[in-house]
Amino acid sequence: AQKITQTQPGMFxxxxxxxxxxxxxxxxxxxxxxxxxxxxxxxxxxxxxxQGSYDEQNATEGRYSxxxxxxxxxxxxxxxxxxxxxxxxxxxxMRDRDDKIIFGKGTRLHILP
Amino acid sequence: NAGVxxxxxxxxxxxxxxxxxxxxxxxxxxxxxWYRQDPGMGLKLIYYSVGAGITDKGEVPNGxxxxxxxxxxxxxxxxxxxxxxxxxxxxxxxxxxSGPEQYFGPGTRLTVT
Numbered sequence: 001a002q003k004i005t006q007t008q009p010g011m012f013x014x015x016x017x018x019x020x021x022x023x024x025x026x027x028x029x030x031x032x033x034x035x036x037x038x039x040x041x042x043x044x045x046x047x048x049x050x051q052g053s054y055d056e057q058n059a060t061e062g063r064y065s066x067x068x069x070x071x072x073x074x075x076x077x078x079x080x081x082x083x084x085x086x087x088x089x090x091x092x093x094m095r096d097r098d099d100k101i102i103f104g105k106g107t108r109l110h111i112l113p
Numbered sequence: 114n115a116g117v118x119x120x121x122x123x124x125x126x127x128x129x130x131x132x133x134x135x136x137x138x139x140x141x142x143x144x145x146x147w148y149r150q151d152p153g154m155g156l157k158l159i160y161y162s163v164g165a166g167i168t169d170k171g172e173v174p175n176g177x178x179x180x181x182x183x184x185x186x187x188x189x190x191x192x193x194x195x196x197x198x199x200x201x202x203x204x205x206x207x208x209x210x211s212g213p214e215q216y217f218g219p220g221t222r223l224t225v226t
Contacts, residue, residue: 006155033213035213035214035215043201043219043220044217044219044220045156045203045205045215045217047214047215047216050213050214052213091155091156093156095213098169099144099161099163099209100158100161100169100171101146101158101161101215102158102171102172103148103155103156103157103158104155105154105155106154106155
């Protein structure tokens with residue numbers, strides 16, 4: 001069965017530093033996709049970045065990049081030059097070949113001024 | 114485009130009552146999903162649909178039912194509400210060919226007492 005694991009329940013990072021949020025996944029599918037979402041305290045879900053299992057290059061979107069290591073089954077999110085507005089919950093998610101999308105438990109990120 | 118709309122925004126149910134959470138999208142997305150988010154936790158997939166007339170169970174389907182008679186609508190039915198169903202419910206939609214990301218509704222906060 002598919003599984004997403006986020007081992008960091010909370011992180012504190014100084015403003016302007018880079019931060020890496022960990023995500024490991026488990027699947028027997030060859031074709032799958034990995035997502036990261038941000039959930040601010042207001043509660044909405046904001047899509048950040050996507051990586052397909054066949055994509056050879058790591059995905060990047062502005063200050064976000066996804067460090068995809070297929071053999072290790074990891075899909076860590078890297079946020080460069082963190083800002084106070086980055087404080088939020090971050091969720092890793094995976095889409096399997098049947099288009100079922102499941103989420104990890106999340107990491108709460110606190111950016112310190 | 115209104116995107117994904119959910120009604121109601123808030124609801125209090127008594128134990129044993131039933132209700133339907135409404136979800137509508139106007140983006141002609143074929144995939145739709147229902148999740149629940151318990152306080153401080155990640156999202157758990159309840160049911161999903163890859164097109165009108167097709168529904169599949171997710172991780173936590175017990176106590177819920179869905180139907181998908183049109184592309185636009187994906188209602189979630191709670192029968193015999195229990196306190197364990199107290200949660201925030203999110204509906205989401207996506208379309209494979211126009212991009213991998215899911216678009217989320219604003220959520221319905223449900224309390225069962």
